Amino acid sequence: MAKESVLALRGISKRFGAVQALTDVDLEVVAGEVIALVGDNGAGKSTLVKTIAGVHPIDEGSIEWEGRPVSITRPHDAQELGIATVYQDLALCDNLDVVANLFLGNEARHASVLDEIAMEKRAMELLDTLSIRIPSVRIPVASLSGGQRQVVAIARALIGDPKVVILDEPTAALGVEQTAQVLDLVERLRERGLAVILISHNMADVQAVADRVAVLRLGRNNGVFDVATTSHEEVIAAITGASDNAVTRRQARTEKEAAQ
Amino acid sequence: MSDTVDKERGTEDTKAGSGSAPADGADGGAGNGAADRAVDPRLLVREQGFAGYLTEFRRKVRGGELGSLPVILGLIIIAVIFQSLNENFLSAGSVSDIGVYIAGTGIMATGIVFVLLLGEIDLSVGSVAGVGAAVWAVLSVTHGLNDWLAVLIAIVAGLCIGGLHGFFFAKVGVPAFVVTLAGFLGWSGLQIWLMGQEGSINTPDGSVVEDLTGYYFEDIAAAYGLALVGVLAYAGALLVDARRRRAAKLPSRPVSEIVVRTVAMAVVAFVAAYVLNQSRGLPLALVLFLAVLVIADFGVRRTTYGRQIFAVGGNAEAARRAGINVEWVRISVFGIAGMLAAFGGLFIASLSGGATKSLGAGNTLMNVIAAAVIGGTSLFGGRGKIWSALLGILVIQSIQQGLNLLGMASEIQYMITGAVLLAAVVIDSVSRRTQKTAGRT
Ligand SMILES: Nc1ncnc2c1ncn2[C@@H]1O[C@H](COP(=O)(O)OP(=O)(O)OP(=O)(O)O)[C@@H](O)[C@H]1O
Ligand SMILES: [Mg+2]
Numbered sequence: 001m002a003k004e005s006v007l008a009l010r011g012i013s014k015r016f017g018a019v020q021a022l023t024d025v026d027l028e029v030v031a032g033e034v035i036a037l038v039g040d041n042g043a044g045k046s047t048l049v050k051t052i053a054g055v056h057p058i059d060e061g062s063i064e065w066e067g068r069p070v071s072i073t074r075p076h077d078a079q080e081l082g083i084a085t086v087y088q089d090l091a092l093c094d095n096l097d098v099v100a101n102l103f104l105g106n107e108a109r110h111a112s113v114l115d116e117i118a119m120e121k122r123a124m125e126l127l128d129t130l131s132i133r134i135p136s137v138r139i140p141v142a143s144l145s146g147g148q149r150q151v152v153a154i155a156r157a158l159i160g161d162p163k164v165v166i167l168d169e170p171t172a173a174l175g176v177e178q179t180a181q182v183l184d185l186v187e188r189l190r191e192r193g194l195a196v197i198l199i200s201h202n203m204a205d206v207q208a209v210a211d212r213v214a215v216l217r218l219g220r221n222n223g224v225f226d227v228a229t230t231s232h233e234e235v236i237a238a239i240t241g242a243s244d245n246a247v248t249r250r251q252a253r254t255e256k257e258a259a260q
Numbered sequence: 261m262s263d264t265v266d267k268e269r270g271t272e273d274t275k276a277g278s279g280s281a282p283a284d285g286a287d288g289g290a291g292n293g294a295a296d297r298a299v300d301p302r303l304l305v306r307e308q309g310f311a312g313y314l315t316e317f318r319r320k321v322r323g324g325e326l327g328s329l330p331v332i333l334g335l336i337i338i339a340v341i342f343q344s345l346n347e348n349f350l351s352a353g354s355v356s357d358i359g360v361y362i363a364g365t366g367i368m369a370t371g372i373v374f375v376l377l378l379g380e381i382d383l384s385v386g387s388v389a390g391v392g393a394a395v396w397a398v399l400s401v402t403h404g405l406n407d408w409l410a411v412l413i414a415i416v417a418g419l420c421i422g423g424l425h426g427f428f429f430a431k432v433g434v435p436a437f438v439v440t441l442a443g444f445l446g447w448s449g450l451q452i453w454l455m456g457q458e459g460s461i462n463t464p465d466g467s468v469v470e471d472l473t474g475y476y477f478e479d480i481a482a483a484y485g486l487a488l489v490g491v492l493a494y495a496g497a498l499l500v501d502a503r504r505r506r507a508a509k510l511p512s513r514p515v516s517e518i519v520v521r522t523v524a525m526a527v528v529a530f531v532a533a534y535v536l537n538q539s540r541g542l543p544l545a546l547v548l549f550l551a552v553l554v555i556a557d558f559g560v561r562r563t564t565y566g567r568q569i570f571a572v573g574g575n576a577e578a579a580r581r582a583g584i585n586v587e588w589v590r591i592s593v594f595g596i597a598g599m600l601a602a603f604g605g606l607f608i609a610s611l612s613g614g615a616t617k618s619l620g621a622g623n624t625l626m627n628v629i630a631a632a633v634i635g636g637t638s639l640f641g642g643r644g645k646i647w648s649a650l651l652g653i654l655v656i657q658s659i660q661q662g663l664n665l666l667g668m669a670s671e672i673q674y675m676i677t678g679a680v681l682l683a684a685v686v687i688d689s690v691s692r693r694t695q696k697t698a699g700r701t
Binding site: 053055074075076087104105109113114121124 | 504505508509510562563564565567570571573574575577578579580581582583584585641642643
């Protein structure tokens with residue numbers, strides 16, 4: 001690939017007790033590109049994302065950031081590198097208000113005194129760009145609807161200046177308009193030169209915004225496809241494993257073509 | 261919670277009264293900047309001005325957001341009942357005594373509020389208070405160490421003990437309940453061992469610890485001056501905040517609210533100052549307690565560290581994923597609780613004339629925890645205010661004072677204090693349930 005990768009995973013394995021959640025997974029994330037990560041339920045997508053985010057340290061394999069090997073053992077490490085993550089389970093503090101959640105771990109402050117006004121202002125602007133109506137940015141997130149919570153979680157990832165944004169099923173709970181907004185947002189992030197990892201079960205969304213699709217199946221890589229040149233059916237076949245052979249054949253073919 | 265009359269910009273929704281979000285200054289009345297923003301038509305828009313205030317207030321109460329209302333009502337009822345039974349209850353001397361007696365346990369309760377905000381409990385504070393007093397007495401009186409240094413070492417000992425509890429809880433993963441229960445036994449053992457054969461060490465005349473509860477600023481200017489400074493600082497903070505928010509085009513408190521708050525604060529402060537001046541003047545103990553409260557409140561509401569405490573108490577995993585060092589927050593909070601326990605223990609030693617083998621034993625622990633809970637801090641973590649330590653300990657101390665004046669035996673006091681604690685927890689649970697049905701958690 002011509003463009004250099006910001007983040008590269010090589011041979012990642014992760015075990016949870018008796019469950020081998022990830023086996024020897026590779027992934028390249030390129031700046032200015034949206035890579036979709038798809039796979040059936042339990043394929044290991046969220047686990048992969050959590051290893052990148054430092055929630056679960058990897059058992060084996062290596063992570064490279066802008067070409068040099070790094071170790072990500074805790075969420076703080078990932079943040080330092082510039083990885084922002086929206087988790088599938090949102091990870092919000094119900095007792096804190098919207099502003100506090102948005103800026104958690106990244107507060108605007110003078111010395112260590114919080115600058116509530118700067119944060120509130122920024123929060124309003126951010127939520128406006130996502131065109132979400134929240135009764136007040138000062139209510140605890142516990143009293144928000146599921147979709148509103150999801151937008152707060154997404155907005156959280158845009159605070160600070162990330163280089164890689166990971167969205168784990170960001171549109172699962174969203175309405176038609178908000179979904180479109182999030183897809184717009186993903187495109188805007190790409191235009192700004194950020195790398196985006198998008199996990200989604202919605203093939204239409206993937207087709208709409210992603211440049212490449214990486215398929216995980218039972219915790220293993222099952223092919224990386226170019227969205228422009230791959231049909232819906234091929235991706236779905238890779239996800240379900242119905243035509244493993246076709247995928248491998250295809251990969252072999254493209255690799256051969258590339259080599260020529 | 262003193263924010264029962266909090267207002268929110270043009271909405272029905274307000275910060276959950278019983279102190280969820282630590283952010284202050286967030287709520288505003290008439291939405292200046294909100295006018296041009298898309299507003300959900302289903303939201304009930306608050307009427308402008310003072311009438312809107314009362315509507316909003318009634319709505320909150322019905323929604324189960326009682327804030328400090330029950331405690332303040334409780335204090336008034338306590339005052340009325342005891343005053344009608346014994347006219348000395350509200351006498352200057354009696355009120356002044358309450359002001360001194362609340363300091364030690366109140367400071368310990370402040371530490372407990374920190375721990376409760378984390379969603380944990382510290383059962384060892386009574387024993388740690390005993391160890392603090394014993395360390396000071398042995399070093400200063402028996403070994404003749406410099407008094408100030410001995411006080412400092414006692415407080416640092418409390419900090420280390422609390423930090424040790426936090427270590428076992430955060431790093432080793434032992435439930436805080438068990439760690440501090442072990443501490444409760446172990447540290448009272450250390451206390452008895454330190455006190456040795458004597459069993460008690462009297463506070464020498466003129467020592468620092470004697471002054472803790474024995475010193476009064478007799479000049480009437482002291483009490484009035486402190487009241488004035490407090491009120492001006494409070495009003496100033498509100499005004500500056502409102503101006504900055506208006507400048508940033510954010511909803512801000514209306515002037516009417518600032519005036520009401522300032523007047524309420526001024527009435528309380530100056531009446532208290534007047535009554536204290538009728539007796540022996542402004543007690544040093546009360547000044548120190550208020551200082552602890554102000555510092556702790558600032559730390560909890562206005563700093564990143566305080567925000568981290570609320571986050572860990574609300575959802576530790578989310579806090580961890582946000583890059584917060586959860587273990588450090590836990591260890592340090594237990595350290596603070598231990599430090600304030602030891603500091604409070606010195607006040608108790610000062611009141612009772614010295615350190616003893618049994619200082620901090622008995623119902624000290626229960627009173628301290630009860631104070632934090634009665635004041636409105638949730639037992640379930642992430643919700644509460646530092647000032648609940650003051651309100652709660654006032655309730656408990658007032659009851660004790662009143663029953664003492666009536667000459668009631670301590671067993672009756674235990675039963676009544678127990679009933680008040682139960683009432684407070686019932687109010688907390690019921691209001692939480694009402695909040696749930698009203699769309700809050
Ligand atoms: N914390 C954990 N402890 C034990 N096993 C886990 C844990 N997290 C994930 N797993 C296991 O790892 C496997 C992959 O889970 P993961 O959450 O990554 O799937 P996913 O691809 O995100 O699925 P979905 O599309 O449903 O979100 C599953 O078999 C799951 O049971
Ligand atoms: Mg998942």
